Amino acid sequence: MGSMYRHMRKPNTLALIIMVVAASVCFSVARSDNGVTVDDATCLTCHDGMDKTLANGPHRLASEIENPAVPVACEKCHEGAAEHVDNPSRETIKTVAEMPAHDAVQLCSQCHVAHVALDNYGLDAHAVQELNCADCHRVHGTSPKLLLDDNAKFCEKCHQDKVTDGMGRTSHPIRGGFVTCLSCHRFVKRQSDDLAYQMQGTCRSCHPEQAGPFLYEHDAVNAYSVENGGCTECHAPHGSENDRLLKQPGQMLCRQCHMVPAKHLYNQAHGNAWARYDCTVCHTAVHGSFDSNIFLDPNLEARWGGHCFNCHSLNQ
């Protein structure tokens, strides 16, 4: 009996997908009226060819599509069309690029959930810089997300120093488009779900092997809104002279926050091993550990031979 009910309750995935798609098509057919006062043909009488600049992108005019899903029309973005028909001067028509940033956001957010609205948690550097949507997006464009450049090269306009950082000895694979600015820098600054785990979500998506949460976290990977921190406390993400994009190699990096313990300094058991090796030779789990609150490698003895844990303990 129980198994029969379980069978009956099991959702039919295929049926669900068909229903969703069918509903989508029905709704798309139902909403063809775009309610504009000046139709596109009137605009194109003077602005011949402007429809072609929209044809390859998501803002393709609804008047050119069978069953359009969204009522895109010239007048939807260019307010003042009715007056412009009577008085065809530049002053009577609005374009996104020439609007004050706030007005542009209001206009675009009629269809798109604006980034500044999503970023309701504040401290977004771009939101207060009076950046217009059109500073990064070309409404009459064809690139993905209508960005001015597929690889977000428009960022260089203001952040050239980050580009030159990438000329260093090591860098993320920006060449070839494997990583772009937008791979890491999301304009929508969502509440980070990783704050509780003290590992930045941006880095986690490509470096899961280093990502927490761990039972024992390294406090250095805490991220802060006002003064950074997090992974970038030790790594220079845009470029570095060191392997693994480290700001400094070896001990020098650790010693910016930690003093070398006295027992490492004066204990001759290893022939002053602290002076020879990086801290991370023994403290391998610097991103966090499930075994040791001082991030020691639990397999230290196996790796190096000897009896490390006769004198040392994994936790202190």
Added chain:
Amino acid sequence: MRHARYIAMAGMILGILFAVANAADSGGGKIRLGYVITDEDGNLSVNHETYNLYEGPSVSLEDFRYLMNNGMNLSADLKNISLNNRNLNASLFKPGLFGISLNNQQYRRIYNFDGDKFTRRRTTGGQAYVYPIRQVKIYGGYSQTDRFGQDEYIIPPFGEHLLTATDYSHKSFNVGGQATFTKGSLTAEYRRYDFTDDAMANSDREAQVVRVNAFAPVPFYKRLALSGGYQYREDKHDDPYVFLKNNTGWGGARWYLPHEYVFEGRFMAARTDETNRLVTVDNYVSTVSISRNWPKYGGLRVGYENRIADDIYNRTSSDGYLFDGWLRYFPKLLIRARLALRNKSVTDGETLVGDEDLTRHQISARYKLTDWGDVALSWQGKVKTNDEIDTRVDYNAVTAEVNLSREAYGRISLTYSYYQGSYDNRTEAIPNDYEFYDHVFTGSVYPVEYRKVQVWAGATYYRSKRDRDLEKIGGYVGARYTLPRDYQIEAKYKVYNFDNFLVTDEYYTGNIINVYLIKSFAI
């Protein structure tokens, strides 16, 4: 065999694209056929620009777009289909109705002199969304990242080689829905992660996340927008067995006050529990800021952040202050400045690091030349002091750039960056203070096309003195000639030279030549 499978997969994508294209309206793209020649000498692990290059024939389909009468749009950008550094992206969408996108890419990182010790990262994924009604979006996706190979780590200062195998797979799956209404939205999402490691024992783990987030203006008072959300996450690690549960809640407000003042505030509270070991970690973050804008002329903002981290051993508290602003009093000159301060103190218990003070400052000026481009100067610095061990790290970066562009001639860009820093141990118990600096010059020229010939060139000079003493020089030159019937011939030459003057086997010279035949087509 593995290569054949992926070439077949790319071929299949191409086949589907063309098959669909035959039945539809209009479109076009570019086919790029070519050959890559690599001539390298020296240590293959020191020059990151050439890690992921492969010699051989190259086939790409670029900027492919196909439009159907019903508004559906098919696009593809399939780079280097025939080589191991492929980067394939394809999508099918109808604006406002549905979208599907697929991607596959592969990147190699070399770790030793001969180049036979390397790891390869392969990412494959797909995303889809559908709008059953205009206000509701249902979305989901899958992504898999595999990294495998051998990773060689050289332990300074004596250069012992530590060789480790890497072979892990990270899969993530998500499904969610978003409802939007007047200036607000409600989003709910489920996400699952699986990490399996075949090279390192006891590293497998999995996680599940349920998340709800919403924001909306207050009814009848749209000057105030509120947001909030909740997330539950659980993580399971196999060995040692660890089961972490996390509950996080957050909220925020943005209040548009009269006279262009904006007040913002947010909070977040999170608790992570591990029941077997009785470990509980609490994190609390709260920020407030108030800003004043003078549209077109400038803005000022002052912010404060407080964070408390509390586990069963220690409790730390940090206070952060932010001051930033921009000024465009003269229309062509934009000045930006930012100062961020943070001090962290241990309020209970004793941590290895102790109290810290950090300061970050940044200032930049950009002057726009009428019709010709712009000139920019920026400076950023960071000071980190640790009172417990009495150290100070001081870091400064200065960047100057000139970008000139004229439609009749083309564009030219020059940049110079100087980085300088020092580490100062003021206890003098360990006399190990040091200084470091980097210089980076870059330049590029892109003149306008002349008699169907487009040429371009650029160069980089990098000099770094930190723990190493590096010099790196790179240059490139390219030319493209447009033939009749939408054919083009393109040739590119790049040269790299790298030297570490402190380590004898860290040198590299590379000559890379790319030759392509490009055919633009329309359907």
